[in-house]
Amino acid sequence: MxxxxxxxxxxxxxxxxxxxxxxxxxxxxxxxxxxxxxxxxxxxxxxxxxxxxxxxxxxxxxxxxxxxxxxxxxxxxxxxxxxxxxxxxxxxxxxxxxxxxxxxxxxxxxxxxxxxxxxxxxxxxxxxxxxxxxxxxxxxxxxxxxxxxxxxxxxxxxxxxxxxxxxxxxxxxxxxxxxxxxxxxxxxxxxxxxxxxxxxLSVETPHTHEPIAGAHHHHDHDPTVHPGGFVLDAGRVFDEEILRANLARIRDQGIAENRVLRLKGVFHTQVGWQSIEIANREVSMRSSAHRRDSRMEWLTQPGVVDQTRMLMEIERPLN
Ligand SMILES: Nc1nc2c(ncn2[C@@H]2O[C@H](COP(=O)(O)OP(=O)(O)O)[C@@H](O)[C@H]2O)c(=O)[nH]1
Ligand SMILES: [Mg+2]
CATH class of the missing domain: 3.40.50.300 (P-loop containing nucleotide triphosphate hydrolases)
Structure with missing residues:
Protein backbone atom coordinates (compact mmCIF):
# COMPACT_ATOMS: atom_id res chain seq x y z
CA MET A 1 0.00 0.00 0.00
CA LEU A 201 9.87 19.38 17.06
CA SER A 202 8.51 15.94 17.65
CA VAL A 203 7.51 14.10 20.77
CA GLU A 204 9.56 10.99 21.16
CA THR A 205 7.12 8.19 21.77
CA PRO A 206 9.16 5.54 23.50
CA HIS A 207 8.01 1.96 23.03
CA THR A 208 10.33 0.58 25.63
CA HIS A 209 10.85 1.76 29.15
CA GLU A 210 13.17 4.65 29.34
CA PRO A 211 14.68 6.08 32.44
CA ILE A 212 13.65 9.69 32.86
CA ALA A 213 16.61 11.78 31.86
CA GLY A 214 18.36 13.12 34.87
CA ALA A 215 16.28 11.12 37.34
CA HIS A 216 19.40 10.11 39.19
CA HIS A 217 20.22 13.75 39.85
CA HIS A 218 17.16 14.16 42.02
CA HIS A 219 18.32 12.34 45.10
CA ASP A 220 19.70 14.18 48.05
CA HIS A 221 22.96 13.10 49.52
CA ASP A 222 21.62 10.21 51.50
CA PRO A 223 23.16 7.19 49.73
CA THR A 224 20.33 4.91 50.87
CA VAL A 225 17.70 6.88 48.91
CA HIS A 226 17.34 5.74 45.29
CA PRO A 227 15.40 7.31 42.44
CA GLY A 228 13.77 5.53 39.54
CA GLY A 229 11.48 6.40 36.66
CA PHE A 230 9.99 5.48 33.31
CA VAL A 231 8.25 7.03 30.32
CA LEU A 232 5.75 5.02 28.31
CA ASP A 233 3.90 5.53 25.05
CA ALA A 234 0.65 7.51 25.36
CA GLY A 235 -1.14 4.69 23.53
CA ARG A 236 -0.75 2.34 26.47
CA VAL A 237 -3.88 2.47 28.62
CA PHE A 238 -3.73 1.58 32.31
CA ASP A 239 -6.54 0.35 34.51
CA GLU A 240 -7.42 3.09 36.96
CA GLU A 241 -8.83 0.76 39.62
CA ILE A 242 -5.77 -1.48 39.58
CA LEU A 243 -3.48 1.52 39.66
CA ARG A 244 -5.26 3.03 42.63
CA ALA A 245 -5.30 -0.22 44.63
CA ASN A 246 -1.65 -0.94 43.90
CA LEU A 247 -0.58 2.55 44.89
CA ALA A 248 -2.34 2.16 48.23
CA ARG A 249 -0.58 -1.18 48.75
CA ILE A 250 2.78 0.27 47.78
CA ARG A 251 2.27 3.15 50.19
CA ASP A 252 1.45 0.76 53.05
CA GLN A 253 3.80 -2.11 52.34
CA GLY A 254 6.51 -0.71 50.13
CA ILE A 255 8.10 -2.94 47.52
CA ALA A 256 9.99 -5.95 48.83
CA GLU A 257 12.12 -4.53 51.63
CA ASN A 258 11.93 -1.00 50.31
CA ARG A 259 9.84 1.89 51.45
CA VAL A 260 8.48 4.26 48.82
CA LEU A 261 9.28 7.71 50.13
CA ARG A 262 7.81 9.66 47.28
CA LEU A 263 6.16 8.83 44.00
CA LYS A 264 4.50 10.87 41.31
CA GLY A 265 3.29 10.32 37.81
CA VAL A 266 0.74 10.83 35.08
CA PHE A 267 -1.06 7.92 33.47
CA HIS A 268 -3.36 7.34 30.55
CA THR A 269 -6.15 5.24 32.06
CA GLN A 270 -9.43 3.94 30.72
CA VAL A 271 -11.16 6.78 32.59
CA GLY A 272 -8.88 9.46 31.21
CA TRP A 273 -5.51 10.92 32.10
CA GLN A 274 -4.73 10.87 35.80
CA SER A 275 -2.10 12.62 37.82
CA ILE A 276 -1.03 10.44 40.76
CA GLU A 277 1.07 11.01 43.79
CA ILE A 278 2.26 9.46 47.00
CA ALA A 279 3.30 12.20 49.36
CA ASN A 280 3.31 12.23 53.14
CA ARG A 281 1.90 8.70 53.07
CA GLU A 282 -1.18 9.84 51.18
CA VAL A 283 -2.18 8.57 47.75
CA SER A 284 -3.83 11.17 45.57
CA MET A 285 -5.27 10.94 42.09
CA ARG A 286 -6.84 13.68 40.01
CA SER A 287 -7.56 14.15 36.35
CA SER A 288 -4.82 15.83 34.35
CA ALA A 289 -4.74 17.70 31.06
CA HIS A 290 -1.32 16.19 30.31
CA ARG A 291 -1.46 14.07 27.15
CA ARG A 292 2.08 13.45 25.98
CA ASP A 293 3.02 10.15 27.60
CA SER A 294 2.53 8.14 30.77
CA ARG A 295 5.38 8.54 33.18
CA MET A 296 6.31 8.05 36.78
CA GLU A 297 9.21 8.64 39.11
CA TRP A 298 9.90 7.58 42.64
CA LEU A 299 12.30 7.50 45.55
CA THR A 300 12.88 4.29 47.48
CA GLN A 301 14.87 3.39 50.55
CA PRO A 302 17.09 1.54 51.35
CA GLY A 303 17.30 -0.26 47.99
CA VAL A 304 16.72 0.38 44.30
CA VAL A 305 13.39 -0.45 42.65
CA ASP A 306 13.93 -0.70 38.92
CA GLN A 307 11.45 0.16 36.16
CA THR A 308 10.47 -3.41 35.37
CA ARG A 309 9.71 -4.18 38.99
CA MET A 310 7.76 -0.96 39.51
CA LEU A 311 5.67 -1.56 36.41
CA MET A 312 4.90 -5.06 37.62
CA GLU A 313 3.83 -3.68 41.00
CA ILE A 314 1.49 -1.02 39.64
CA GLU A 315 -0.10 -3.36 37.11
CA ARG A 316 -0.43 -6.33 39.45
CA PRO A 317 -3.95 -7.76 38.92
CA LEU A 318 -6.40 -7.50 41.81
CA ASN A 319 -7.51 -10.74 43.39
N1 LIG B 1 1.50 44.31 23.14
C1 LIG B 1 1.31 43.11 22.63
N2 LIG B 1 0.16 42.84 21.96
C2 LIG B 1 -0.01 41.62 21.42
C3 LIG B 1 0.98 40.62 21.56
N3 LIG B 1 0.52 39.49 20.94
C4 LIG B 1 -0.68 39.79 20.42
N4 LIG B 1 -1.01 41.07 20.70
C5 LIG B 1 -2.27 41.77 20.35
O1 LIG B 1 -3.27 41.28 21.21
C6 LIG B 1 -4.51 41.15 20.54
C7 LIG B 1 -4.99 39.70 20.62
O2 LIG B 1 -4.09 38.87 19.91
P1 LIG B 1 -4.57 37.57 19.14
O3 LIG B 1 -3.41 37.01 18.42
O4 LIG B 1 -5.78 37.85 18.34
O5 LIG B 1 -4.96 36.66 20.39
P2 LIG B 1 -5.79 35.28 20.45
O6 LIG B 1 -7.13 35.62 21.02
O7 LIG B 1 -5.02 34.41 21.40
O8 LIG B 1 -5.86 34.72 19.07
C8 LIG B 1 -4.25 41.60 19.13
O9 LIG B 1 -4.63 42.93 19.04
C9 LIG B 1 -2.74 41.46 18.95
O10 LIG B 1 -2.22 42.34 18.02
C10 LIG B 1 2.20 40.93 22.27
O11 LIG B 1 3.11 40.10 22.47
N5 LIG B 1 2.28 42.16 22.79
MG1 LIG C 1 -7.52 34.15 17.95
Whole structure:
Protein backbone atom coordinates (compact mmCIF):
# COMPACT_ATOMS: atom_id res chain seq x y z
CA MET A 1 0.00 0.00 0.00
CA UNK A 2 1.45 3.42 -0.87
CA UNK A 3 2.16 5.58 2.11
CA UNK A 4 0.20 8.83 2.14
CA UNK A 5 2.41 11.58 3.48
CA UNK A 6 1.41 12.67 6.94
CA UNK A 7 -0.34 15.95 7.58
CA UNK A 8 1.45 17.46 10.54
CA UNK A 9 -1.12 18.82 12.91
CA UNK A 10 -0.40 21.61 15.39
CA UNK A 11 -2.64 22.82 18.17
CA UNK A 12 -1.99 26.39 19.28
CA UNK A 13 -3.96 26.86 22.48
CA UNK A 14 -4.12 29.44 25.24
CA UNK A 15 -6.37 31.89 27.03
CA UNK A 16 -8.43 34.52 25.23
CA UNK A 17 -6.37 37.27 23.64
CA UNK A 18 -2.98 35.81 24.51
CA UNK A 19 -1.68 35.98 20.92
CA UNK A 20 -2.62 32.68 19.24
CA UNK A 21 -3.86 34.17 15.98
CA UNK A 22 -0.83 36.48 15.89
CA UNK A 23 1.44 33.44 16.23
CA UNK A 24 -0.31 31.56 13.43
CA UNK A 25 -0.15 34.63 11.19
CA UNK A 26 3.54 34.97 11.91
CA UNK A 27 4.16 31.38 10.90
CA UNK A 28 2.05 31.71 7.75
CA UNK A 29 3.91 34.83 6.64
CA UNK A 30 7.20 32.94 6.69
CA UNK A 31 6.05 29.50 5.58
CA UNK A 32 2.66 29.86 3.92
CA UNK A 33 4.06 30.14 0.42
CA UNK A 34 6.30 27.08 0.58
CA UNK A 35 3.94 24.62 2.23
CA UNK A 36 0.29 23.71 1.92
CA UNK A 37 -1.05 24.83 5.26
CA UNK A 38 -4.59 24.66 6.49
CA UNK A 39 -5.86 26.57 9.49
CA UNK A 40 -8.87 25.70 11.55
CA UNK A 41 -9.91 28.53 13.84
CA UNK A 42 -12.61 28.47 16.36
CA UNK A 43 -13.84 31.88 17.35
CA UNK A 44 -16.04 32.11 20.36
CA UNK A 45 -18.28 34.64 18.68
CA UNK A 46 -20.60 34.03 15.77
CA UNK A 47 -18.76 36.29 13.35
CA UNK A 48 -15.44 34.57 12.92
CA UNK A 49 -13.08 37.53 12.98
CA UNK A 50 -9.91 35.47 13.31
CA UNK A 51 -10.62 33.50 10.18
CA UNK A 52 -11.34 36.71 8.29
CA UNK A 53 -8.01 38.18 9.34
CA UNK A 54 -6.16 34.99 8.53
CA UNK A 55 -7.77 34.58 5.14
CA UNK A 56 -7.02 38.19 4.25
CA UNK A 57 -3.40 38.09 5.35
CA UNK A 58 -2.51 34.64 4.11
CA UNK A 59 -4.39 34.22 0.84
CA UNK A 60 -2.72 30.94 -0.14
CA UNK A 61 -3.82 29.30 3.07
CA UNK A 62 -7.01 27.34 3.37
CA UNK A 63 -8.83 28.69 6.42
CA UNK A 64 -11.88 27.13 7.95
CA UNK A 65 -13.82 28.85 10.67
CA UNK A 66 -15.70 26.86 13.23
CA UNK A 67 -17.99 29.59 14.51
CA UNK A 68 -20.19 29.96 17.52
CA UNK A 69 -18.68 28.68 20.71
CA UNK A 70 -15.72 26.57 21.42
CA UNK A 71 -14.41 23.47 19.77
CA UNK A 72 -14.49 21.70 23.07
CA UNK A 73 -18.23 21.82 23.55
CA UNK A 74 -20.42 22.56 20.59
CA UNK A 75 -18.00 21.65 17.84
CA UNK A 76 -16.28 18.63 19.33
CA UNK A 77 -18.63 16.23 17.58
CA UNK A 78 -18.07 17.74 14.15
CA UNK A 79 -14.35 18.42 14.57
CA UNK A 80 -13.23 15.05 13.14
CA UNK A 81 -15.35 15.63 10.07
CA UNK A 82 -14.02 19.17 9.52
CA UNK A 83 -10.44 18.03 9.95
CA UNK A 84 -10.96 14.92 7.83
CA UNK A 85 -12.46 16.90 4.99
CA UNK A 86 -9.78 19.53 5.15
CA UNK A 87 -6.96 16.99 5.13
CA UNK A 88 -8.29 14.81 2.33
CA UNK A 89 -9.49 17.62 0.03
CA UNK A 90 -6.43 19.77 0.36
CA UNK A 91 -3.58 17.27 0.71
CA UNK A 92 -2.09 19.49 3.36
CA UNK A 93 1.46 19.46 4.65
CA UNK A 94 0.29 21.01 7.87
CA UNK A 95 -2.90 21.75 9.68
CA UNK A 96 -2.89 24.36 12.43
CA UNK A 97 -5.79 24.39 14.87
CA UNK A 98 -6.59 27.34 17.07
CA UNK A 99 -9.15 26.34 19.66
CA UNK A 100 -10.96 29.28 21.20
CA UNK A 101 -9.61 30.50 24.52
CA UNK A 102 -12.65 28.92 26.12
CA UNK A 103 -11.88 25.44 24.86
CA UNK A 104 -10.40 22.63 26.92
CA UNK A 105 -7.26 21.76 24.97
CA UNK A 106 -7.17 18.22 26.35
CA UNK A 107 -10.45 17.38 24.62
CA UNK A 108 -9.17 18.66 21.30
CA UNK A 109 -6.02 16.57 21.79
CA UNK A 110 -8.15 13.48 22.44
CA UNK A 111 -10.00 14.02 19.17
CA UNK A 112 -6.72 14.34 17.31
CA UNK A 113 -5.27 11.21 18.92
CA UNK A 114 -8.31 9.27 17.75
CA UNK A 115 -7.91 10.73 14.26
CA UNK A 116 -4.29 9.66 14.15
CA UNK A 117 -5.55 6.10 14.20
CA UNK A 118 -8.06 6.68 11.42
CA UNK A 119 -6.43 9.19 9.09
CA UNK A 120 -2.98 10.39 8.08
CA UNK A 121 -2.83 13.30 10.53
CA UNK A 122 0.03 13.29 12.96
CA UNK A 123 -0.31 15.39 16.08
CA UNK A 124 2.80 17.41 16.77
CA UNK A 125 3.85 18.79 20.16
CA UNK A 126 1.04 20.93 21.54
CA UNK A 127 1.87 24.63 21.72
CA UNK A 128 0.31 26.56 24.56
CA UNK A 129 0.69 30.30 24.90
CA UNK A 130 0.47 32.21 28.16
CA UNK A 131 0.84 35.89 28.86
CA UNK A 132 4.16 36.93 30.40
CA UNK A 133 2.55 40.25 31.29
CA UNK A 134 -0.09 38.48 33.38
CA UNK A 135 2.26 35.88 34.84
CA UNK A 136 1.26 34.88 38.33
CA UNK A 137 2.37 31.59 39.78
CA UNK A 138 -0.60 31.19 42.07
CA UNK A 139 -3.15 31.82 39.34
CA UNK A 140 -1.49 29.33 37.00
CA UNK A 141 -1.26 26.64 39.65
CA UNK A 142 -4.58 27.07 41.36
CA UNK A 143 -7.12 28.14 38.80
CA UNK A 144 -8.42 25.18 36.78
CA UNK A 145 -8.86 27.39 33.71
CA UNK A 146 -5.10 28.04 33.62
CA UNK A 147 -4.10 24.59 34.82
CA UNK A 148 -5.78 23.00 31.82
CA UNK A 149 -3.59 25.05 29.53
CA UNK A 150 -0.13 24.54 30.97
CA UNK A 151 -0.77 20.88 31.75
CA UNK A 152 -1.73 20.20 28.14
CA UNK A 153 1.36 21.94 26.79
CA UNK A 154 4.30 20.15 25.28
CA UNK A 155 5.74 23.52 24.35
CA UNK A 156 5.05 26.52 26.55
CA UNK A 157 5.31 30.01 25.10
CA UNK A 158 5.23 33.15 27.19
CA UNK A 159 3.96 35.84 24.84
CA UNK A 160 3.46 39.56 25.54
CA UNK A 161 6.99 39.93 26.91
CA UNK A 162 7.00 43.51 25.60
CA UNK A 163 4.45 44.25 28.33
CA UNK A 164 6.31 42.48 31.12
CA UNK A 165 9.40 43.46 33.08
CA UNK A 166 12.53 41.41 32.49
CA UNK A 167 12.31 40.09 36.03
CA UNK A 168 8.75 38.94 35.48
CA UNK A 169 9.74 37.12 32.30
CA UNK A 170 12.59 35.54 34.23
CA UNK A 171 10.26 34.35 36.97
CA UNK A 172 7.83 32.97 34.41
CA UNK A 173 10.55 30.93 32.73
CA UNK A 174 11.90 29.72 36.05
CA UNK A 175 8.44 28.55 37.05
CA UNK A 176 7.93 26.79 33.71
CA UNK A 177 11.30 25.07 33.85
CA UNK A 178 10.31 23.46 37.13
CA UNK A 179 7.06 21.98 35.83
CA UNK A 180 6.71 18.26 36.03
CA UNK A 181 6.63 16.51 33.62
CA UNK A 182 9.10 18.87 31.96
CA UNK A 183 8.12 20.70 28.80
CA UNK A 184 9.96 20.06 25.53
CA UNK A 185 10.62 23.79 25.25
CA UNK A 186 9.84 26.92 27.17
CA UNK A 187 10.19 30.12 25.16
CA UNK A 188 9.38 33.76 25.64
CA UNK A 189 8.44 36.16 22.88
CA UNK A 190 6.24 39.06 21.84
CA UNK A 191 3.56 39.47 19.19
CA UNK A 192 3.42 35.74 18.56
CA UNK A 193 6.87 35.59 17.03
CA UNK A 194 7.47 31.95 17.75
CA UNK A 195 10.74 30.42 16.60
CA UNK A 196 9.86 28.33 13.53
CA UNK A 197 11.69 25.33 14.96
CA UNK A 198 8.81 24.88 17.41
CA UNK A 199 6.80 23.57 14.48
CA UNK A 200 9.46 20.99 13.65
CA LEU A 201 9.87 19.38 17.06
CA SER A 202 8.51 15.94 17.65
CA VAL A 203 7.51 14.10 20.77
CA GLU A 204 9.56 10.99 21.16
CA THR A 205 7.12 8.19 21.77
CA PRO A 206 9.16 5.54 23.50
CA HIS A 207 8.01 1.96 23.03
CA THR A 208 10.33 0.58 25.63
CA HIS A 209 10.85 1.76 29.15
CA GLU A 210 13.17 4.65 29.34
CA PRO A 211 14.68 6.08 32.44
CA ILE A 212 13.65 9.69 32.86
CA ALA A 213 16.61 11.78 31.86
CA GLY A 214 18.36 13.12 34.87
CA ALA A 215 16.28 11.12 37.34
CA HIS A 216 19.40 10.11 39.19
CA HIS A 217 20.22 13.75 39.85
CA HIS A 218 17.16 14.16 42.02
CA HIS A 219 18.32 12.34 45.10
CA ASP A 220 19.70 14.18 48.05
CA HIS A 221 22.96 13.10 49.52
CA ASP A 222 21.62 10.21 51.50
CA PRO A 223 23.16 7.19 49.73
CA THR A 224 20.33 4.91 50.87
CA VAL A 225 17.70 6.88 48.91
CA HIS A 226 17.34 5.74 45.29
CA PRO A 227 15.40 7.31 42.44
CA GLY A 228 13.77 5.53 39.54
CA GLY A 229 11.48 6.40 36.66
CA PHE A 230 9.99 5.48 33.31
CA VAL A 231 8.25 7.03 30.32
CA LEU A 232 5.75 5.02 28.31
CA ASP A 233 3.90 5.53 25.05
CA ALA A 234 0.65 7.51 25.36
CA GLY A 235 -1.14 4.69 23.53
CA ARG A 236 -0.75 2.34 26.47
CA VAL A 237 -3.88 2.47 28.62
CA PHE A 238 -3.73 1.58 32.31
CA ASP A 239 -6.54 0.35 34.51
CA GLU A 240 -7.42 3.09 36.96
CA GLU A 241 -8.83 0.76 39.62
CA ILE A 242 -5.77 -1.48 39.58
CA LEU A 243 -3.48 1.52 39.66
CA ARG A 244 -5.26 3.03 42.63
CA ALA A 245 -5.30 -0.22 44.63
CA ASN A 246 -1.65 -0.94 43.90
CA LEU A 247 -0.58 2.55 44.89
CA ALA A 248 -2.34 2.16 48.23
CA ARG A 249 -0.58 -1.18 48.75
CA ILE A 250 2.78 0.27 47.78
CA ARG A 251 2.27 3.15 50.19
CA ASP A 252 1.45 0.76 53.05
CA GLN A 253 3.80 -2.11 52.34
CA GLY A 254 6.51 -0.71 50.13
CA ILE A 255 8.10 -2.94 47.52
CA ALA A 256 9.99 -5.95 48.83
CA GLU A 257 12.12 -4.53 51.63
CA ASN A 258 11.93 -1.00 50.31
CA ARG A 259 9.84 1.89 51.45
CA VAL A 260 8.48 4.26 48.82
CA LEU A 261 9.28 7.71 50.13
CA ARG A 262 7.81 9.66 47.28
CA LEU A 263 6.16 8.83 44.00
CA LYS A 264 4.50 10.87 41.31
CA GLY A 265 3.29 10.32 37.81
CA VAL A 266 0.74 10.83 35.08
CA PHE A 267 -1.06 7.92 33.47
CA HIS A 268 -3.36 7.34 30.55
CA THR A 269 -6.15 5.24 32.06
CA GLN A 270 -9.43 3.94 30.72
CA VAL A 271 -11.16 6.78 32.59
CA GLY A 272 -8.88 9.46 31.21
CA TRP A 273 -5.51 10.92 32.10
CA GLN A 274 -4.73 10.87 35.80
CA SER A 275 -2.10 12.62 37.82
CA ILE A 276 -1.03 10.44 40.76
CA GLU A 277 1.07 11.01 43.79
CA ILE A 278 2.26 9.46 47.00
CA ALA A 279 3.30 12.20 49.36
CA ASN A 280 3.31 12.23 53.14
CA ARG A 281 1.90 8.70 53.07
CA GLU A 282 -1.18 9.84 51.18
CA VAL A 283 -2.18 8.57 47.75
CA SER A 284 -3.83 11.17 45.57
CA MET A 285 -5.27 10.94 42.09
CA ARG A 286 -6.84 13.68 40.01
CA SER A 287 -7.56 14.15 36.35
CA SER A 288 -4.82 15.83 34.35
CA ALA A 289 -4.74 17.70 31.06
CA HIS A 290 -1.32 16.19 30.31
CA ARG A 291 -1.46 14.07 27.15
CA ARG A 292 2.08 13.45 25.98
CA ASP A 293 3.02 10.15 27.60
CA SER A 294 2.53 8.14 30.77
CA ARG A 295 5.38 8.54 33.18
CA MET A 296 6.31 8.05 36.78
CA GLU A 297 9.21 8.64 39.11
CA TRP A 298 9.90 7.58 42.64
CA LEU A 299 12.30 7.50 45.55
CA THR A 300 12.88 4.29 47.48
CA GLN A 301 14.87 3.39 50.55
CA PRO A 302 17.09 1.54 51.35
CA GLY A 303 17.30 -0.26 47.99
CA VAL A 304 16.72 0.38 44.30
CA VAL A 305 13.39 -0.45 42.65
CA ASP A 306 13.93 -0.70 38.92
CA GLN A 307 11.45 0.16 36.16
CA THR A 308 10.47 -3.41 35.37
CA ARG A 309 9.71 -4.18 38.99
CA MET A 310 7.76 -0.96 39.51
CA LEU A 311 5.67 -1.56 36.41
CA MET A 312 4.90 -5.06 37.62
CA GLU A 313 3.83 -3.68 41.00
CA ILE A 314 1.49 -1.02 39.64
CA GLU A 315 -0.10 -3.36 37.11
CA ARG A 316 -0.43 -6.33 39.45
CA PRO A 317 -3.95 -7.76 38.92
CA LEU A 318 -6.40 -7.50 41.81
CA ASN A 319 -7.51 -10.74 43.39
N1 LIG B 1 1.50 44.31 23.14
C1 LIG B 1 1.31 43.11 22.63
N2 LIG B 1 0.16 42.84 21.96
C2 LIG B 1 -0.01 41.62 21.42
C3 LIG B 1 0.98 40.62 21.56
N3 LIG B 1 0.52 39.49 20.94
C4 LIG B 1 -0.68 39.79 20.42
N4 LIG B 1 -1.01 41.07 20.70
C5 LIG B 1 -2.27 41.77 20.35
O1 LIG B 1 -3.27 41.28 21.21
C6 LIG B 1 -4.51 41.15 20.54
C7 LIG B 1 -4.99 39.70 20.62
O2 LIG B 1 -4.09 38.87 19.91
P1 LIG B 1 -4.57 37.57 19.14
O3 LIG B 1 -3.41 37.01 18.42
O4 LIG B 1 -5.78 37.85 18.34
O5 LIG B 1 -4.96 36.66 20.39
P2 LIG B 1 -5.79 35.28 20.45
O6 LIG B 1 -7.13 35.62 21.02
O7 LIG B 1 -5.02 34.41 21.40
O8 LIG B 1 -5.86 34.72 19.07
C8 LIG B 1 -4.25 41.60 19.13
O9 LIG B 1 -4.63 42.93 19.04
C9 LIG B 1 -2.74 41.46 18.95
O10 LIG B 1 -2.22 42.34 18.02
C10 LIG B 1 2.20 40.93 22.27
O11 LIG B 1 3.11 40.10 22.47
N5 LIG B 1 2.28 42.16 22.79
MG1 LIG C 1 -7.52 34.15 17.95
Missing amino acids: PMTPKTLCHIVAGPLGVGKTSAILHYLRDHGARQRIGVLVNDFGPVGLDSTTLAAEAPTTKVINVPGGCICCTMLATLPESIGRMVSDQALDRLIIEPSGMATPAKVIDVLRQMERETNVSLQPVIVMLSAADFDEETLEQMPYYQMFHEAADILVFNRCDQASASKVGRAKQWADKLDPPKLRVVSTSHGQLPAELFD
